[in-house]
Amino acid sequence: MKRAFPILAVLTALLLVYAFYQALWVAPTDALQGDVYRIIYYHVPSAWTAFLLFFINFIASVQYLANARPSTARAARWIVIAIGIIGFVAPFIPQVKQQLPTGMYPSSVATTFLIITGLYFVIGKYFVDQDLDVLAVTMAEVGVVFCSIVLVTGPIWARPVWGIWWAPGDIRLTSTLVLWLIYVSYLVLRRFSDSAQTQKLAAVLAVFGALDVPLVYFSIWFFRTQHPQPVIGGGGSMDPRMLHVLLISWMAFLCFAFLVCWSRYRLEKLRREVEEAEALESLLEPAGLAGPSSAVKTPLSRGSK
């Protein structure tokens, strides 16, 4: 598995170069904005990636909390299945279909819910106990990096196009800001918390954050209907050629994000092993049992990976 990393890194780099070429030379120039609009090929994929990473953190946090006891673990699984089924069927019911915003197809909503359920079980299968927590912290950290890029490129784009750096009623950028704040506070909690239950506390905070996001969205949405603001990032439909380049760009950044997450994940696992080994050594030291000549093998003496 490890040997795949350099190969994937090279492939990802090539993909990123290809996306860069597409974004700057192949995509057509926007009629209204000129060439500046090409920022979206970095801004939007970073946003989608950040949201995906944060979402995986949420799922991992929920599972981590639910798996504390078998009864809650089972209950959580059934609830997720129920959400998946309801989410899959509901968009096709006429009354619900009418409620969907224009441009959102019932099939895509249905597929999204299926993916959510699938993701829950896939994550549950491949990440158990502590690994769930390692996954959570990885997703949070890399998510914050991508989210920061969204918040930096957004105003850089808004300034030449709208003449302003920031619009308080801009629902997407403001919601992203709150999401960023929540996850930065998550990382700070992890850094500042000494207790053995840091991981549980952080998972609880992730749940609170997830509950908060729709509320943020609605509060800004209503604020905006009362105080109309320019929509940074543009709305409405997109030239299919631009959409094509956007998707290529997203694929490239997803691969890149995957590699960064993989590295961070391995780093975290290594860090925990080292911590355990140090703790073990400090336990054994007073008795004079630790040391290269001792019979006791610390976990790391099997040789570095």
Add this chain to the structure above:
Amino acid sequence: MRSFWSIALATLTKDIRLEWRSKDALNAMLFFSLLVVVIFVFSFDPLAEESRHIVGGLVWVAFLFAAVVALNQTWARELRNQVLDAYRVSPAPANALFLAKAIGNFILVSLLEALMAPLFVIFYNLRVLGPAWQLIPVALLGTWALVVNGTFFAAMSLRTRSRELMLPLLLFPVSIPAVISMVAATTSILTGDDPAHFYIVLLLTYDVVFTTACLALFETVLQAE
């Protein structure tokens, strides 16, 4: 069910009695609230035409700071006498303790607000142009929104370094939708421009969602060792 409420009530009355006996902390908090109002009055010109539009924001920011100061106090006492450990091993449901603390904080913060609000009215010559009675649900729901999450995050911060800093750090991001709603609702009512109904409903939703979340997850937080 009966023992849940009697435990909560007992804890609440104990806290109120303790707080009343050590009036120093309470007086200091009242004075702090007064100072915050005065600083705002000097920073944001009360005579400006648009003052009615920004007072909503000023009032709630002032309340927020006062609330954080109050919240930081209330758990510190529990830590000092290892009361928390006693709670952990007792069969009493954890949420009874949480509810008692939250209600106690609610009373304390409401007291601070009751002091600050008239001062704002006086300094800014406020006249309410919209339906004034709506300010009451906004105040109640808004205060509860800050207090319920504040109590929860204060408990979470107990075992962290820089405990007093941790509380606002965790509380502010999560409170943003509530703050938006409170401020927008208050401004709407003061200026009489738009109806505040949506924000009041949103505040109610926020309160229900997070009160449930806090009650459900407090056990996990309390057990954190």
Add this chain to the structure above:
Amino acid sequence: MNSIKFLYAAYIATWLIHGLYIGSLVRRYGRLRQQMKDLGRGK
């Protein structure tokens, strides 16, 4: 035409942030390697 500067700024900022993060990962790895070596030798 001035607005093209914003395009460059955005792209540079993006890779700067990514670069800083990956740099911090590399640094943390290095520190861990050092710690592992110290443990292996027995402090």
